[in-house]
Amino acid sequence: MAADGGTWLEEYHGDPFDLVFADTWPGKFTHLERALALVAPGGTYLIDDLLPQPGRPQGHGASVERLPAEIEDRGDFRTLRMDWSSGLLMAVRTAPAERQ
Secondary structure (H helix, E strand, O other): OOOOHHHHHHHOOOOOEEEEEEOOOEOOOEOHHHHHHOEEEEEEEEEOOOOOOOOOOOOHHHHHHHHHHHHHOOOOEEEEEEOOOOOEEEEEEOOOOOOO
16 A cells, blocks of 8 residues: 555554554654544654755754654653664654554
8 A cells, every 4th residue: 555644644543553663754743643643542652854864955953853753752651762773763652552
């Protein structure tokens, strides 16, 4: 199946997932709350590209810096940053998500 990530996130209303790997803007820089709501209790949300990347749009660095802090400030996830590969953040849901 191929679909626009943002549209899919808006339209999906099924069960949560044990792993959500947000490898593109939808679910990471847009639709973040929706993507996080799809992580089951005990499940993992994983993002990459947190280290400087070639070809990054002008001004996008601020969004990249803000994203991990936003997730780390939540009370329903435990996080681990990894300075490996392109820069990763793994967040494990420790509390049930509110239904959206």
